[in-house]
Amino acid sequence: DAGVIQSPRHEVTEMGQEVTLRCKPISGHDYLFWYRQTMMRGLELLIYFNNNVPIDDSGMPEDRFSAKMPNASFSTLKIQPSEPRDSAVYFCASSLGTTYNHQPQHFGDGTRLSIL
């Protein structure tokens, strides 16, 4: 079975530009998570969806960040306008259920984002 698929793998853009990251979860998984990883802060949860509905976006750093999940097989994370401090690796993960019910999360390969 295909795992979580993210695109692009790498993105380099200039400050102020709009950035869109894409994710296709594992088929049948009801939960989708967006994480950001930096050396300083490690892996941080940004937002997650259950059945395409955003449940908790308290980790989204500011209004420049937005995420959508228009259907069960696609999600986007958008940054507009981008800033150099947004440079990080962004991971998408999906799971069959909640961590309360012991379901593990499976990660995509990530998008390495560099804002110049």
Next chain:
Amino acid sequence: QKEVEQNSGPLSVPEGAIASLNCTYSDRGSQSFFWYRQYSGKSPELIMSIYSNGDKEDGRFTAQLNKASQYVSLLIRDSQPSDSATYLCAVGGGGADGLTFGKGTHLIIQP
């Protein structure tokens, strides 16, 4: 604020020895505990999960959980150079569905 603490290392272990990785967490309501392995430039890969107090073994890996002490550990027996990676402890289920990650322990297996 939920916290997961790990010693960042590096932890250097000779090939063939046992590597012991530790993790403590702050949320007593946590229900699920995971160990992920992350090679440099790669994504986190799930290697172990544990939900009940005690030990859980899978091949060369043993996860240990002590909820009273809020402590999780991972033992790697017969360490191999290919085990050299960063090991992330992740905790979940304490009222939210996302995982809280530690910053990871960098493990080096010396041939």
